[in-house]
Amino acid sequence: MTETIAILVSMILAATPLLFAALGEVITEKSGVLNLGVEGMMLAGAVTGFAVAASGYGPWLAIVCAALAGAAMAAIFGLLTLLLLANQVATGLALTMFGIGLSALVGKPFVGVPLEKLPSLPIPGLSRLPFVGPLLFQHDGLVYLAVLLTAAVHLFLTRSRAGLVVRAVGENHDAAHSLGFPVRLIRFGCVLFGGAMAGLGGAYLSLAYTPMWAQNMTAGRGWIALALVVFATWKPWRVLAGALLFGGFTIAQLHAQGLGLAVPPEFLAMLPYLATVLVLVLISRDAARIRLSAPACIGKQFHPDD
Numbered sequence: 001m002t003e004t005i006a007i008l009v010s011m012i013l014a015a016t017p018l019l020f021a022a023l024g025e026v027i028t029e030k031s032g033v034l035n036l037g038v039e040g041m042m043l044a045g046a047v048t049g050f051a052v053a054a055s056g057y058g059p060w061l062a063i064v065c066a067a068l069a070g071a072a073m074a075a076i077f078g079l080l081t082l083l084l085l086a087n088q089v090a091t092g093l094a095l096t097m098f099g100i101g102l103s104a105l106v107g108k109p110f111v112g113v114p115l116e117k118l119p120s121l122p123i124p125g126l127s128r129l130p131f132v133g134p135l136l137f138q139h140d141g142l143v144y145l146a147v148l149l150t151a152a153v154h155l156f157l158t159r160s161r162a163g164l165v166v167r168a169v170g171e172n173h174d175a176a177h178s179l180g181f182p183v184r185l186i187r188f189g190c191v192l193f194g195g196a197m198a199g200l201g202g203a204y205l206s207l208a209y210t211p212m213w214a215q216n217m218t219a220g221r222g223w224i225a226l227a228l229v230v231f232a233t234w235k236p237w238r239v240l241a242g243a244l245l246f247g248g249f250t251i252a253q254l255h256a257q258g259l260g261l262a263v264p265p266e267f268l269a270m271l272p273y274l275a276t277v278l279v280l281v282l283i284s285r286d287a288a289r290i291r292l293s294a295p296a297c298i299g300k301q302f303h304p305d306d
Contacts (some may be wrong), residue, residue: 005134007251012135012143013209015240015247017042017201017218019146021225022232022239023153024197025082030157030234031190032170033295035075036092038198040099041223045070045199047107050206050213054113063142063203070199071192073099076190082184085301100216110213118208142204147240149197154236166190170295173302183302198222220273227276234294249275 021038028035049066053059077095080086118140126137157163166186169176173183201221206213224246232238 004267008135009139010251011244011247012139013247014250015243016143016146017204017209018220018225018228018246019150019240019243020142020201020204021198021222022228022243023146023149023236024194024201025225025229026153026232026234026236027157027166027190027197028194029229029298030062030170030295031166031187031189032173032295032300032302033081033191034092034299035074035077035095035191036089036090036195036226037073037095037099037222038225039072039218039220040217041073041195041206042105042202042222042225043103043216044073045104045202046217047103047110047116047202047213048199049203050115051106051110053207054110054115059118059207062207063200066203066207067117067199068195070195070197070202072192074195074197074198075188077195078188082188082191082302085303086257088299088301090101096222104215107213111215113213115207115211117211140208142200142208145200146204150240152299153244157236167295170297173297173300177302183304189300198225198251201225224273224276227279230294232267236246246275 020043025035025038045066048069049062053062054067059274073095077091080091081088120140121144123137129137148239155163157167165176165181168179169183169186170180176186177183202218205217205221210217228242228246230241232242246281
């Protein structure tokens with residue numbers, strides 16, 4: 001029983017950074033913007049959060065600064081694509097490369113610096129329940145925040161007027177503009193939110209999941225988060241389920257090695273990325289359903305003077 005709980009808890013922890021990044025990208029893409037710079041924004045959040053915490057300013061200020069760092073990276077993307085009308089795919093890829101290089105430079109003095117792990121926050125009463133208590137109610141604050149944000153994003157998109165406006169902008173920006181909605185401003189706000197969420201995902205990696213700084217420590221999780229958005233068909237609760245699935249693949253390699261299975265470690269290390277490719281292949285077989293779920297204007301530039 002204890003081993004089962006440990007495995008399931010590891011899945012939740014591995015899923016948390018993916019969940020943060022994917023939820024932010026859901027909002028971004030729902031507004032009609034495709035930001036492929038999630039990996040770079042996560043790295044910016046990871047190095048910023050670690051640097052602030054290691055400098056003695058506390059974990060909670062570090063988390064806020066990490067979100068701001070991700071939003072700042074996203075602001076660069078927004079300025080280039082929404083105001084200067086640069087290509088979104090090329091700009092997103094450039095943002096990832098910029099984030100990798102910048103984080104390596106900023107984080108160089110912090111390599112090998114020890115840091116205390118983000119403290120857990122057991123929920124009184126619930127944390128003592130058998131099985132469910134240690135599984136769900138003995139985590140750190142960022143895990144709880146990720147689940148709460150999943151519910152908040154779902155309610156925002158399906159139950160609020162602002163969410164309806166965001167979806168309208170993503171479905172038909174010309175119609176939304178003709179109704180008087182500031183399309184570029186709305187999209188810019190969604191891009192900033194996506195960047196802040198990616199920054200939180202990065203902060204979770206460097207402050208809680210593995211409390212340390214290492215160059216390129218996201219290890220492709222930003223790309224997995226992008227695939228997760230498509231896998232979940234832009235629905236927040238499916239993003240949560242998908243994040244747990246991908247988190248399971250991430251920890252499978254660790255437990256397989258612990259069991260002494262005669263499997264090459266290189267194969268085990270590539271399991272999460274192999275699962276990502278397989279999921280995308282399976283999704284492509286149902287392309288019609290995906291097209292119906294995807295925002296119609298995703299990745300398309302808005303020209304208000306056309």
